[in-house]
Amino acid sequence: xxxxxxxxxxxxxxxxxxxxxxxxxxxxxxxxxxxxxxxxxxxxxxxxxxxxxxxxxxxxxxxxxxxxxxxxxxxxxxxxxxxxxxxxxxxxxxxxxxxxxxxxxxxxxxxxxxxxxxxxxxxxxxxxxxxxxxxxxxxxxxxxxxxxxxxxxxxxxxxxxxxxxxxxxxxxxxxxxxxxxxxxxxxxxxxxxxxxxxxxxxxxxxxxxxxxxxxxxxxxxxxxxxxxxxxxxxxxxxxxxxxxxxxxxxxxxxxxxxxxxxxxxxxxxxxxxxxxxxxxxxxxxxxxxxxxxxxxxxxxxxxxxxxxxxxxxxxxxxxxxxxxxxxxxxxxxxxxxxxxxxxxxxxxxxxxxxxxxxxxxxxxxxxxxxxxxxxxxxxxxxxxxxxxxxxxxxxxxxxxxxxxxxxxxxxxxxxxxxxxxxxxxxxxxxxxxxxxxxxxxxxxxxxxxxxxxxxxxxxxxxxxxxxxxxxxxxxxxxxxxxxxxxxxxxx
Amino acid sequence: xxxxxxxxxxxxxxxxxxxxxxxxxxxxxxxxxxxxxxxxxxxxxxxxxxxxxxxxxxxxxxxxxxxxxxxxxxxxxxxxxxxxxxxxxxxxxxxxxxxxxxxxxxxxxxxxxxxxxxxxxxxxxxxxxxxxxxxxxxxxxxxxxxxxxxxxxxxxxxxxxxxxxxxxxxxxxxxxxxxxxxxxxxxxxxxxxxxxxxxxxxxxxxxxxxxxxxxxxxxxxxxxxxxxxxxxxxxxxxxxxxxxxxxxxxxxxxxxxxxxxxxxxxxxxxxxxxxxxxxxxxxxxxxxxxxxxxxxxxxxxxxxxxxxxxxxxxxxxxxxxxxxxxxxxxxxxxxxxxxxxxxxxxxxxxxxxxxxxxxxxxxxxxxxxxxxxxxxxxxxxxxxxxxxxxxxxxxxxxxxxxxxxxxxxxxxxxxxxxxxxxxxxxxxxxxxxxxxxxxxxxxxxxxxxxxxxxxxxxxxxxxxxxxxxxxxxxxxxxxxxxxxxxxxxxx
Numbered sequence: 016x017x018x019x020x021x022x023x024x025x026x027x028x029x030x031x032x033x034x035x036x037x038x039x040x041x042x043x044x045x046x047x048x049x050x051x052x053x054x055x056x057x058x059x060x061x062x063x064x065x066x067x068x069x070x071x072x073x074x075x076x077x078x079x080x081x082x083x084x085x086x087x088x089x090x091x092x093x094x095x096x097x098x099x100x101x102x103x104x105x106x107x108x109x110x111x112x113x114x115x116x117x118x119x120x121x122x123x124x125x126x127x128x129x130x131x132x133x134x135x136x137x138x139x140x141x142x143x144x145x146x147x148x149x150x151x152x153x154x155x156x157x158x159x160x161x162x163x164x165x166x167x168x169x170x171x172x173x174x175x176x177x178x179x180x181x182x183x184x185x186x187x188x189x190x191x192x193x194x195x196x197x198x199x200x201x202x203x204x205x206x207x208x209x210x211x212x213x214x215x216x217x218x219x220x221x222x223x224x225x226x227x228x229x230x231x232x233x234x235x236x237x238x239x240x241x242x243x244x245x246x247x248x249x250x251x252x253x254x255x256x257x258x259x260x261x262x263x264x265x266x267x268x269x270x271x272x273x274x275x276x277x278x279x280x281x282x283x284x285x286x287x288x289x290x291x292x293x294x295x296x297x298x299x300x301x302x303x304x305x306x307x308x309x310x311x312x313x314x315x316x317x318x319x320x321x322x323x324x325x326x327x328x329x330x331x332x333x334x335x336x337x338x339x340x341x342x343x344x345x346x347x348x349x350x351x352x353x354x355x356x357x358x359x360x361x362x363x364x365x366x367x368x369x370x371x372x373x374x375x376x377x378x379x380x381x382x383x384x385x386x387x388x389x390x391x392x393x394x395x396x397x398x399x400x401x402x403x404x405x406x407x408x409x410x411x412x413x414x415x416x417x418x419x420x421x422x423x424x425x426x427x428x429x430x431x432x433x434x435x436x437x438x439x440x441x442x443x444x445x446x447x448x449x450x451x452x453x454x455x456x457x458x459x460x461x462x463x464x465x466x467x468x469x470x471x472x473x474x475x476x477x478x479x480x481x482x483x484x485x486x487x488x489x490x491x492x493x494x495x496x497x498x499x500x501x502x503x504x505x506x
Numbered sequence: 507x508x509x510x511x512x513x514x515x516x517x518x519x520x521x522x523x524x525x526x527x528x529x530x531x532x533x534x535x536x537x538x539x540x541x542x543x544x545x546x547x548x549x550x551x552x553x554x555x556x557x558x559x560x561x562x563x564x565x566x567x568x569x570x571x572x573x574x575x576x577x578x579x580x581x582x583x584x585x586x587x588x589x590x591x592x593x594x595x596x597x598x599x600x601x602x603x604x605x606x607x608x609x610x611x612x613x614x615x616x617x618x619x620x621x622x623x624x625x626x627x628x629x630x631x632x633x634x635x636x637x638x639x640x641x642x643x644x645x646x647x648x649x650x651x652x653x654x655x656x657x658x659x660x661x662x663x664x665x666x667x668x669x670x671x672x673x674x675x676x677x678x679x680x681x682x683x684x685x686x687x688x689x690x691x692x693x694x695x696x697x698x699x700x701x702x703x704x705x706x707x708x709x710x711x712x713x714x715x716x717x718x719x720x721x722x723x724x725x726x727x728x729x730x731x732x733x734x735x736x737x738x739x740x741x742x743x744x745x746x747x748x749x750x751x752x753x754x755x756x757x758x759x760x761x762x763x764x765x766x767x768x769x770x771x772x773x774x775x776x777x778x779x780x781x782x783x784x785x786x787x788x789x790x791x792x793x794x795x796x797x798x799x800x801x802x803x804x805x806x807x808x809x810x811x812x813x814x815x816x817x818x819x820x821x822x823x824x825x826x827x828x829x830x831x832x833x834x835x836x837x838x839x840x841x842x843x844x845x846x847x848x849x850x851x852x853x854x855x856x857x858x859x860x861x862x863x864x865x866x867x868x869x870x871x872x873x874x875x876x877x878x879x880x881x882x883x884x885x886x887x888x889x890x891x892x893x894x895x896x897x898x899x900x901x902x903x904x905x906x907x908x909x910x911x912x913x914x915x916x917x918x919x920x921x922x923x924x925x926x927x928x929x930x931x932x933x934x935x936x937x938x939x940x941x942x943x944x945x946x947x948x949x950x951x952x953x954x955x956x957x958x959x960x961x962x963x964x965x966x967x968x969x970x971x972x973x974x975x976x977x978x979x980x981x982x983x984x985x986x987x988x989x990x991x992x993x994x995x996x997x
Contacts, residue, residue, distance in 0.1 A: 045580070045636050046624065049573035054652060057570045079548045082540035083626070083657055083673050084596070087603070089536070091611050102603055105575070106614055107626065109597040110661040112578070120582050123597050123623055132614055133537065135574070135598065135626070145536050155848060161545060166574055166657065170601040182574050357646060 018369050022303040027247040031298060035176045038306045038370050040293065048174040048181030055370065056293060058314035060184065063292060064164065066216050066311075067186060070208050076160040076188060081142050083166075084133035089141035093266040096140065099233020103170035105135040105181075135168040140234060140259070140285055143189045144267040151191060151281055153272045158201070159191040167289075177294035178251075178506050185289035191281045193271060195260070198282035199237070202258040205286040206239035209254035217292070218309040218422035219243050219299045220429045221253055222452075222501065224477025229461045232285075236260040242476045242501070244429045245298040248450020250476045250503035253295050256286035294506070299425050300394075306371030307393055309421050310414040315351040317343060317410060318372045320363045322379030329356065335383050339376070339406060346407040348414065368393065373417050374410060394420055435499070439490050442502070446473055452503045456496035458489035467491050473502040509860055513794040518738040522789060526667045529797045529861050531784065539665040539672030546861065547784060549805035551675070554783060555655065557707050557802075558677065561699050567651040567679060572633050574657075575624035580632035584757040587631065590724020594661035596626040596672075626659040631725060631750070631776055634680045635758040642682060642772055644763045649692070650682040658780075668785035669742075669997050676780035682772045684762060686751070689773035690728075693749040696777040697730035700745035708783065709800040709913035710734050710790045711920045712744055713943075713992065715968025720952045723776075727751040733967045733992070735920045736789040739941020741967045741994035744786050747777035785997070790916050791885075797862030798884055800912050801905040806842040808834060808901060809863045811854045813870030820847065826874050830867070830897060837898040839905065859884065864908050865901060885911055926990070930981050933993070937964055943994050947987035949980035958982050964993040 020037060021029045036042050040056030043049075052060065068078070084107060090097045111127030114120075136142065143161075150156060168182045177183075188205060192198040206223055213219045221241035231238040235257035243253045264270070264280040271281055300307040310316050319339060321332040336352050343350040351372075353363055360377065367375050377389040386403040390410070394417050401409060432451030436442045442453055457463060457475065467490075468474050482498040489496050511528060512520045527533050531547030534540075543551065559569070575598060581588045602618030605611075627633065634652075641647060659673045668674075679696060683689040697714055704710045712732035722729040726748035734744045755761070755771035762772055791798040801807050810830060812823040827843050834841040842863075844854055851868065858866050868880040877894040881901070885908050892900060923942030927933045933944055948954060948966065958981075959965050973989040980987050 042637075042640070044573045044633065046573045046575045046577060046633070049575060051573065051637050052571040054568035054570045058568065061569065077545035077549065078552065079545045080543040080675065082535045082537045082542065083659065084537045084540060086537060087612065090603075097612060103601065104603065105598045105624070106600040106603065107596045108599045108614065111594055112581075112597065112625075113593070121578065121588060123599065133596070134603070142535065142537070146533075146542050149533070168574065184571065 018305060018365060020303065020305065020369075023246065024303075030303070031294075032176065034297060034301060034305060035294075040297070040306075041176045043176070046181075048171055050176050050180050050182075052184075052290070055314065059296070059308065059312050060290060060293060062312045062314070063212075063217070064186075067212055067288065068164075070212060071162050071186075071188065074160075074204060074208060076162045076190075078164065079161045080163055080165070081139050081146060083136055085136050085139070085142045087132045087134055089145060090134065092141065093234050093262055095262075096234035096266075100137045100169075103172075104137050105168045105170060107133040107135065136165070137167055137169045138285075138287075139163065139165070139167075139187055140189065140263050141267070144263040144269060144283070147189075147191055147281070148267050148269045151269055151271050154193050154274055157191055157193045157271060157281065158197065160188075160201075161190065162186055162188040175294075177290055177297075180290075183290045185287050187285060187287040190284045191264075191269070192284070193273065193282070195282050198260075198284050199258050202237065202239055202256045202284040202286065205256040205284070206241060206254070209256065209286070209288060210241045212288075213241055213243065213253055213292075213295075214422065216309075216311050217296060217299075218311070218418055218425060219253065219295055220422065220426040222477060222479055223481075224479040224501070226255075226477060227461070227464055227475045227500075229464055230475060232257045234259060234262050236262070240477050242503075243295050243299065244432055244451060244503070245295070245506065246428070247298070248432060248504075250452065250501075250505040251291070251295050251298070252476070252505065253292060254286070254288040257284060259283035259285060300421050301371065304396070305369035307421065308371035308373060310373045310418045313371070313373050314349065315372050316348055316414055317350040317374045317376060318363075318367045319350065319352045319376045319378060320360050320367075321352075321354065322360050322377055322382075328380050331383065332378055332380065336378055339378070339388070342407040343410060346411050348407065348410060364391075373414060392417060394424075433501070436490060437487075442467075442473075442490050443471060446471055446502075446504070450504065452476065452501045454499045455490045455502055456487035456498075457500050458492045458494035458496055460492075463489060463491050467502065472504050474505055476501045476503050476505060509796060509856060511794065511796065511860075514737065515794075521794070522785075523667065525788060525792060525796060531788070531797075532667045534667070537672075539662055541667050541671050541673075543675075543781070546805065550787070550799065550803050551781060551784060553803045553805070554703075554708070555677075558703055558779070559655075561703060562653050562677075562679065565651075565695060565699060567653045567681075569654065570652045571654055571656070572630050572637060574627055576627050576630070576633045578623045578625055580636060581625065583632065584725050584753055586753075587725035587757075591628045591660075594663075595628050596659045596661060598624040598626065627656070628658055628660045629776075629778075630654065630656070630658075630678055631680065631754050632758070635754040635760060635774070638680075638682055638772070639758050639760045642760055642762050645684050645765055648682055648684045648762060648772065649688065651679075651692075652681065653677055653679040666785075668781055668788070671781075674781045676778050678776060678778040681775045682755075682760070683775070684764065684773070686773050689751075689775050690749050693728065693730055693747045693775040693777065696747040696775070697732060697745070700747065700777070700779060701732045703779075704732055704734065704744055704783075704786075705913065707800075707802050708787060708790075709802070709909055709916060710744065710786055711913065711917040713968060713970055714972075715970040715992070717746075717968060718952070718955060718966045718991075720955055721966060723748045725750060725753050726776075727753070731968050733994075734786050734790065735923055735942060735994070736786070736997065737919070738789070739923060739995075741943065741992075741996040742782070742786050742789070743967070743996065744783060745777070745779040748775060750774035750776060791912050792862065795887070796860035798912065799862035799864060801864045801909045804862070804864050805840065806863050807839055807905055808841040808865045808867060809854075809858045810841065810843045810867045810869060811851050811858075812843075812845060813851050813868055813873075819871050822874065823869055823871065827869055830869070830879070833898040834901060837902050839898065839901060855882075864905060883908060885915075924992070927981060928978075933958075933964075933981050934962060937962055937993075937995070941995065943967065943992045945990045946981040946993055947978035947989075948991050949983045949985035949987055951983075954980060954982050958993065963995050965996055967992045967994050967996060
C-alpha cells in the first residue's frame with residue numbers, strides 16, 4: 016500500500032499509534048504528555064463538538080466558562096473528591112520569571128511565590144460549586160443547566176495520543192437541581208444523550224450502565240456510563256454522567272429556599288466526554304489501510320480525484336469535476352476536489368484511503384465520454400462505475416448507507432464479543448483467548464472486584480441497565496448473585 | 507429604573523463594572539484575576555466566535571490545538587519575545603500533591619518537582635513554531651494557515667472583567683509562508699477581516715493602522731491593529747495582526763526548500779482577538795439603562811412579554827405569542843417568549859432593558875383585538891404600535907435598522923472625537939477636556955513617544971493606514987513630520 020503502516024494483526028497498539036500520527040490526527044509535542052491536535056484531527060473533533068453542543072442546547076443547557084485555576088484548598092472540601100483528583104496534577108506555585116543575575120537566562124522569581132498554590136483544573140466541580148453558591152438562593156434559581164467546553168490537565172505518567180494525555184479537551188456539564196429525583200433524571204438523560212451521539216453520530220455501539228462503587232467518579236453517588244468495545248477486544252469508557260447527590264452542595268454550602276421557604280442543600284450532576292472519543296473513533300472503524308471515518312464525522316465526505324494525461328484533459332476533467340462539486344454542495348455534501356498537479360492520482364488514492372474519506376470519486380476523459388464516474392467506498396474498499404445523472408442524490412444515499420454499515424459492522428462485532436462465563440476458569444480462558452466483554456455473576460463486593468482485577472487485569476466496566484434478574488453465583492467467590500455484570504480489560 | 511445602576515456621567519468605570527455583573531455577563535471568581543463568564547455573556551461570545559470562525563475558514567484557515575504549557579526555555583529562544591511575555595506569567599513547578607504527614611491537609615509534594623518549569627501559555631508562538639519545524643520541509647508544505655481557539659494567562663496585577671484578566675479566551679492565528687510578501691499580505695488580510703467583523707458584525711467603528719515600534723508585539727516586525735473608541739473618550743485596541751518576519755523561524759530553526767531546492771527560513775504572521783471584545787461591546791453601545799446589544803450579537807433578538815390580568819387572558823395572549831414565535835423563527839429571528847407568571851411585566855421590561863435585548867414586544871388582550879402589538883426598540887427606547895400582519899418581515903427589517911443605527915451612532919461619536927491638534931498645549935488641553943483621538947504630528951522617535959506618555963498618559967494608538975502625507979512639525983519636539991498619528995488614553 017505504500018503507507019508503511021503496521022497491521023492490526025501484527026501489533027494493534029503500534030498500529031494505533033502510527034495511524035494517529037500518519038493520518039494527521041495528532042502528534043506528541045515538546046511538552047511531556049501534551050499532544051498537538053493537527054488540523055485534520057481537530058476538524059473531526061469540531062464535528063463532534065457541534066453535534067454535542069446542539070444536543071446539549073436542545074435539552075435546555077447553556078454554555079459558560081469557569082477559571083482554569085483552582086485554589087488548592089477547594090479540593091480539600093469534598094473528602095472523596097480530593098483523593099481522586101488532587102494528586103497527579105499541575106501545580107502553579109509562582110507568577111513571575113526574571114532574568115538570572117548571572118546572565119544565564121530566565122529563572123523563576125522566588126519573590127513571586129503564590130500564597131496559596133493553584134491547581135490547573137483536572138475537573139471543575141469545586142470551582143463551579145464555589146460559584147453556584149453565589150447564583151442560588153431560591154428554588155426560582157433552579158435548575159441551573161450549564162456546560163463548559165474546556166481543557167483540563169491530569170498528570171499522567173504513561174500517555175497515549177487521545178487515549179491518555181496530560182492535557183485534553185472536553186466538555187463538562189454541571190447542573191444544580193431542587194430535588195434528588197430531578198438530578199437523577201438529568202444524569203440519566205445525559206447518559207442517553209451520549210449513547211445517542213455515540214451510536215447515531217459516531218456509529219459506535221455502546222452499552223449503558225452504572226459503575227461499581229470502586230469505579231465511580233470521586234464524589235459521585237452514582238456514575239452512569241457508556242462503554243464501547245474496541246477491535247482488539249478491550250473496552251473503552253466513552254462518556255460518564257454522575258449523580259453527585261448533595262455532596263458538592265454540602266462541601267461548598269450551597270442551599271436554596273423551597274416554595275415554603277425551607278432551606279435545603281442543592282442536588283447536583285456532572286457529565287463529560289473528551290477528545291478520548293477520537294481514540295474510540297479510530298479503534299472502532301479503522302483498518303490496516305488507514306482511518307475509516309463515518310460520513311457524519313468526516314471533514315470531507317467525498318473527494319474527487321481527476322485522472323488525466325494532457326493539459327487539455329486536465330482542464331476538461333477539472334471543469335466537469337467543478338460541476339459535480341457544485342451539485343454535491345447543493346445537496347449539503349462536504350466535498351473536496353483535489354486538483355493538485357504536484358501529486359499523481361495513485362498517491363492521492365493512497366492519501367485519502369489513509370485519511371478515511373468515506374467516498375472517493377475518480378473522473379477521467381473516458382468517464383466524461385461515458386457519462387459516468389468511478390466511485391470507491393472506504394468502508395468496503397469496493398469500486399463501482401456510477402451513471403453521472405443524479406449523482407448527488409446517489410451519493411447522498413451512499414453516505415447514509417456507509418454510516419449505517421459502519422454501525423452495523425461494529426454492532427455485530429461488539430455483540431459477538433460479549434461472552435457469558437460461569438466459572439473463573441472460563442473467565443480467564445475467554446479473557447485470554449477471545450477478549451471482549453465477559454458477562455459474569457459477581458457477588459457485589461469491592462473485595463472480589465479487586466481480586467479479579469489483580470489476577471486478570473479485567474475490571475467491571477459496568478452494571479448494564481438492561482441486565483435481567485437471574486439467580487446465579489459469583490464467578491470468583493461462589494456467593495449468590497442476582498445479575499450479571501460486564502468485565503473487560505479496558506483502555 | 508429600579509436597576510440601581512451607576513450612570514455613565516457619575517462614574518464611567520463604576521458603571522462598566524456594575525453593568526457587566528448586573529447584566530449577567532461575567533463576575534469575579536475565587537481565583538485572583540480570573541473571571542467566570544456567565545451563560546448570557548458566553549452566549550454573546552459564542553456569536554462572535556461563530557462569525558469569526560466562519561470568516562477564518564472562508565479565508566482558507568483551519569483550526570488546530572497546541573499545548574497549554576510551554577517549557578520555560580522556549581521563551582528564551584526569541585530575544586524580544588521573552589521580554590514581552592515571559593515575565594508576569596503562571597509557572598507550573600510541580601506535578602503532584604500529597605497528604606501532609608501532620609494531617610493538616612494536602613501539600614505540594616517536594617519530590618514531584620519538574621526538571622524544567624512549564625509556563626501557562628501567554629501566547630503560543632514559541633510552542634507552535636517548535637511544532638512547525640516538524641511540519642515544514644518544502645515549499646509544498648506552505649502556506650500553513652492555522653488558527654487556535656484557546657485560553658491564555660498573563661499575570662495581571664490590576665484586573666477588570668473582560669478588559670484585563672489573568673486568564674482570558676481568545677483565538678490566535680499562526681501562519682507560515684514561503685515569501686515575505688505573502689506573509690505581509692496575510693497580516694494585512696487578517697487586519698481587514700477583524701475590521702470587517704468589528705464594523706459589520708459588532709457595529710463598532712475602527713481605525714486601521716500600524717503600531718509604533720514601542721507598541722509593537724514582542725517579536726514582530728510590524729503590528730497591524732484596529733482601534734476603537736469607547737464612550738468615555740478612551741481608545742481600545744480591538745484586534746492585532748503581526749508580521750513576524752523570519753524571527754520565530756530563526757529562533758526555532760524552521761527552514762524550507764524552495765522550488766530550486768534552496769533553503770530559507772519561513773515567514774510568519776500571528777493575529778488575535780479576545781474576550782476583550784466583550785468589553786468593547788459594552789463600552790461602545792450601552793447606556794445608563796443597561797446593555798445595548800447589536801442584533802447580530804444578541805442571543806435573543808426579540809423578547810415577547812405577555813400582558814394579562816386573568817388566567818383566561820394569559821392563555822389567549824400566550825397562544826397568540828406562540829404563533830408569533832413560530833412566524834419569527836421561520837424568518838430566522840432569535841426570539842424568546844417569557845411566559846413566567848412569577849414575574850410582572852414591568853419587572854420583565856426592566857430585565858430585558860438591562861440585558862440589552864434589541865426588540866421587546868408586549869402583547870395583551872387589547873392588542874389581539876386590534877390585530878397589533880407594541881414594539882419597543884432598545885437602541886432608541888422608543889415604542890410603537892405595529893400591525894400584526896406581516897410582523898415577522900417588519901421585525902426583520904427593524905433589526906437591520908437597529909444594527910445600522912448603532913453603527914452610525916458610534917461612527918458619528920468616533921468621528922467627532924478625532925481632533926487635530928498642532929501644539930503641545932492644545933494637545934494637553936483637548937486630551938483633558940474632550941478626550942478621544944488626538945491627530946497630531948510626531949517626529950517618529952520612541953523618546954518623544956515616551957515623553958508624551960509620561961506627561962499625559964496618552965500613547966500612540968496607531969499610525970492610520972489612510973493617513974495622508976502633509977508637512978508638519980512634531981507637537982512635542984517641533985521636529986519635522988510628514989504624517990499625523992493618533993494619540994489617546996487607552997484601555
